[in-house]
Structures are given as C-alpha cells and as structure tokens.
Amino acid sequence: MKNILLFGAGKSATSLIDYLLANAPRQKWHITVADHDLMLIKSKTGKSYYATPAAIDIKDQTARQQLIQETDLVISLLPPHLHITVAKDCLQFRKNLLTASYIDPEVRKLEKDIEKAGLLFMYEMGLDPGIDHMSAMKLIHSIEKKGGQIFSFKSYCGGLISPESLDNPWQYKISWNARNVVMAGASGAIYRDKGKTREVSYEQLFDHNKTIQVPGLGKLAYYPNRDSLGYMESYRLENIATFMRATLRFPDFCEGWNALIKLGLTGEDGKVQTDQLTCFDWATRHIDGADKQAGHEEVMARFLGVSSKSKVIRQLKYLGLLNGDQINLGEKTDAEVLQHLVEDKLKMEPSDKDMIVMMHEIEFERRNMATRIHSYMITQGEDNVRTAMAKTVGLPLGILAKLLLQEKITLTGLHIPVMPEVYNPVLKELEEFDIRFEESFE
CATH class of the missing domain: 3.30.360.10 (Dihydrodipicolinate Reductase; domain 2)
Structure with a gap:
C-alpha cells in the first residue's frame, strides 16, 4: 500500500481527490487529506475506505511532520507562501513533492540539496502554470x-x-x-x-x-x-x-x-476602518472634491470620464459600490474589501x-x-464544485503522482514540467478527460 498525503482541500482539490480515490483500489493507494476544515475534507472524500481526513493546523510542526513521515508522496495545494514549510519537511524526511504553484526564491535555495537527496520536487504542475x-x-x-x-x-x-x-x-x-x-x-x-x-x-x-x-x-x-x-x-x-x-x-x-484601479480600490497600502463606512463612501475615498450630494452614478461617471449610463457604471453598481450599505469588516486594506465584495457579488x-x-x-x-x-x-466544468478550473489544476498532479508511484518517472531535482518524459504521458491521459488541444496552421 502506497500512501499519498495531500495538503489542502479547497476549490482546486476536488478533481484531484476524485482522481486519487478512483485510482486507489487498483493502484493500492491510501490518501490522507489534510486541511484545517474537517467538514470540507469530508465533503470531498465522502466515506471512502481509501481516504483519511486529517484536520490540522499547517503551522503545527509536530502534526505536520508526523503526516509527512508516514507518507510516500506529498502533494501541496496550500497557499503559495506555505509551500516552503512543507518543502523543507519533505527534504528532511526524504519525500517527493508535487505542487501547482510557482517556484519561489526560497525553494530555489534548496535546489542543490533536493538533487543531492535524489528527490523530485515538481512545481508548476497545474493549469497555468502546468x-x-x-x-x-x-x-x-x-x-x-x-x-x-x-x-x-x-x-x-x-x-x-x-x-x-x-x-x-x-x-x-x-x-x-x-x-x-x-x-x-x-x-x-x-x-x-x-x-x-x-x-x-x-x-x-x-x-x-x-x-x-x-x-x-x-x-x-x-x-x-x-x-x-x-x-x-x-x-x-x-x-x-x-x-x-x-x-x-x-x-x-x-x-x-481598469475602473477599479483608477478608483484606487485594489491596493494593499494601509488599512481603512470599514465599520459604519458605506460602500459608496469607501469607493469614492480617493476622489478629491467629490460632490457627495450629487447622484452616485454622476460622481463615479465624472471621475472616470464615462457616461452615467455606461457599462462601467453598471458594473460598479453590480458590485454594490454605489449603494449606502455599510461594509462593517473592521480594519481592512482596499484589496481585502474588494475581495469581500467580489466573493459575494461574483460567486458561482x-x-x-x-x-x-x-x-x-x-x-x-x-x-x-x-x-x-x-x-x-x-x-x-460540470457545476460550481466540479469546475474546469479544479479539473485542469488537479488532474496533472494526480497523473504525475501515479507515474511516480509506478516508478515510470525517475527524474530527480527541482523542476517544472517541460521535459518529454513528463509531458507526453500526462498530456496523453488528460485527453481521456476531454482536455485536448486542436491545431491549425497559417
């Protein structure tokens, strides 16, 4: 029995978990899915005999390292800044690591040690990059x-x-x-x-x-x-x-x-107190001399140089930037406020x-x-859970995991997937999931 450890059970993990569990009986795998949200893990793994949920805080070194020591292969779908923590553990305990995230400067410092240990750390193995x-x-x-x-x-x-x-x-x-x-x-x-x-x-x-x-x-x-x-x-x-x-x-x-950028609503420099602050007052904070008594559409349109009936104004209105609703999120950066709004208004x-x-x-x-x-x-995609995004991020990781555990790929070092021994079998199997390329010449 080969053990696979997956860190992260978020949106991008759905198709990966499905793939690993579908292959587990034939390949003799057991999959441990680690995330801080136990209910989220269970929603992805169901009651599968081949899966074990592990609700942990990734910053809990003892819990994290125990899981890594007990596995044969680690896949990380954690936020990018946490990969280095997992990477150092994988190096210490001699475990191969796969992730969809970009290679960062911190893991570059480990490159010689990864090669010396005979390990494969494959980064950028998702959609874009991947x-x-x-x-x-x-x-x-x-x-x-x-x-x-x-x-x-x-x-x-x-x-x-x-x-x-x-x-x-x-x-x-x-x-x-x-x-x-x-x-x-x-x-x-x-x-x-x-x-x-x-x-x-x-x-x-x-x-x-x-x-x-x-x-x-x-x-x-x-x-x-x-x-x-x-x-x-x-x-x-x-x-x-x-x-x-x-x-x-x-x-x-x-x-x-482009309008949001002009309004200064995407930055992370400094925080603003949003309690009792309305969406419109927040959105117009950077408009010098804005006439708050004028119509909200007119204030925005005048600043952006567009018609008050333009598509851009309709977009801002759709996000709730023209209304008097209070934000009430405490101290937040503009980017954090905007994220809150788009998660609500632009959700699938x-x-x-x-x-x-x-x-x-x-x-x-x-x-x-x-x-x-x-x-x-x-x-x-199929719906808002089994998305095309989850499929194209997760399946390349799952396919490469299978190839590694079958010892069909013996590559070592820190890499991105640009070599034929990786891209040929992975792209071939992706076609079975209707992920294929069409070509034309001029």
Whole structure:
C-alpha cells in the first residue's frame, strides 16, 4: 500500500481527490487529506475506505511532520507562501513533492540539496502554470525536431465562465482563489515584443484591452503576465524576438477592472476602518472634491470620464459600490474589501459552469517559409464544485503522482514540467478527460 498525503482541500482539490480515490483500489493507494476544515475534507472524500481526513493546523510542526513521515508522496495545494514549510519537511524526511504553484526564491535555495537527496520536487504542475508548459513544450520540441526556427511565441490562458452562465455585466465569476483574482497584475508586466523588452505598469495593464480571436468563442481580451521573460530560458527560447505569456478575459471584465484601479480600490497600502463606512463612501475615498450630494452614478461617471449610463457604471453598481450599505469588516486594506465584495457579488451559483481557455500562437521559419501555428484547448466544468478550473489544476498532479508511484518517472531535482518524459504521458491521459488541444496552421 502506497500512501499519498495531500495538503489542502479547497476549490482546486476536488478533481484531484476524485482522481486519487478512483485510482486507489487498483493502484493500492491510501490518501490522507489534510486541511484545517474537517467538514470540507469530508465533503470531498465522502466515506471512502481509501481516504483519511486529517484536520490540522499547517503551522503545527509536530502534526505536520508526523503526516509527512508516514507518507510516500506529498502533494501541496496550500497557499503559495506555505509551500516552503512543507518543502523543507519533505527534504528532511526524504519525500517527493508535487505542487501547482510557482517556484519561489526560497525553494530555489534548496535546489542543490533536493538533487543531492535524489528527490523530485515538481512545481508548476497545474493549469497555468502546468498544462501551459507541457503543451507549449510539446509544440516547441516538435517544431524544432523538424528543423523549424521559432521567432515568436505567445501563450494565453484564462479561467472564465461558460457563455450560458454569463448573467452579469462583468462577464466573470469566481471559479478559484478570489484573492488571486483581486491581486492579478498588481506588479505590472514585462515581456519581449519584436526584439524589444516591454514593461507595462499596473495602471496601464487593463487599459489597452487588446484582443485575440478564439475559435468558437470570438474575441477575448488579454493582458500580459507579470514576468514572461523568466520562462524564455526554461523553454530554451532565449534569443527569440517575441515572447509573451498572457491572461484571457472577456473584454467587459478588463474595462471594469481598469475602473477599479483608477478608483484606487485594489491596493494593499494601509488599512481603512470599514465599520459604519458605506460602500459608496469607501469607493469614492480617493476622489478629491467629490460632490457627495450629487447622484452616485454622476460622481463615479465624472471621475472616470464615462457616461452615467455606461457599462462601467453598471458594473460598479453590480458590485454594490454605489449603494449606502455599510461594509462593517473592521480594519481592512482596499484589496481585502474588494475581495469581500467580489466573493459575494461574483460567486458561482450551483448550476453555473466555468470554462478554461488556453491558446498558443507560435511563428517559425522552416525552409525559408514562415508558418504560424495556433493550438487551443477549451474545456468546461460540470457545476460550481466540479469546475474546469479544479479539473485542469488537479488532474496533472494526480497523473504525475501515479507515474511516480509506478516508478515510470525517475527524474530527480527541482523542476517544472517541460521535459518529454513528463509531458507526453500526462498530456496523453488528460485527453481521456476531454482536455485536448486542436491545431491549425497559417
């Protein structure tokens, strides 16, 4: 019997837990799911003979380390800042570690020790990052194997809401961590475009509203990710002229979020006392000389330079920013208040379906002829629990866990999934779950 320890039973864990439990009888696994919320764990594992719930505080070193010592493989879906705690324990007790989160500077410091111990720490093994790396590298390696010289690489991904569930002016609902949505883009972006490094500030990020055409969906807006340049070396495309990774949204979302940035409602600098503070007074705190006696729509519209009947004003009204309701959350940052509002107003209803859209656009030259390849994937969720987001984040982790425990992958060190021995079997099995890419050439 092989033991798998999963830290975290939140939104992204649902499909992973389903996959592990479905494979447990045949693979002879037992899965321990650790989270601070016992009822949440039980809602995911049910009464499965192959699962054990472990309600622990992740900061409880004794409880945490005991679980790690007793397992064969650790998977972490904890908030990113907690991964280093688990990583150090895995190194100490010689356990392989899988996670969907980005490699951070702290775990980089452990890289030599991980390699020396003969362990595999696979980071960025979810959707974005994760499936994006694997599908992109499969394309890149295929092009290069046939003698193609890549000169432009663009990759887009978005966690969206399926068109039939779009019933609000934001064209968006929360299908994953709301804090990540609120903080997206806060550090600006950097990428390479036609041989030049482009830097975009947070204040400009949602303002340009560039679009791409996605088969079956039409135009989607995109904004570049924080640091595309950091992946040029990982993809072995250091000398490429254009390299950009970007996030997809329906166009209306970007316009509305740009208004929130202009209003100063997304920051984390300082806290405001929200008790007895109305939503409108909070939302207009940064508008100098605002005439609070004027109509709320007019105050906002005048500041933003839009019509009081515009779509943006409807979006702000939908979030509750124009009403007199009191916030009453105590001392909070603007970002925390905004997170509270979007979690309430943009939540998925039980019957809502989310949607993942991923698209790669690669231009290359072969035999003096330029070619552009489009590779795209669209997958839908079932409802607000078994979401496309949970499926695409969790399944790659589950599949890799199986391959490791079957000893079909013997890779060691600190890695992201850019190598054929990982991406080939994982992408192949993902197709069984209707996660597959279609390609077209120009």
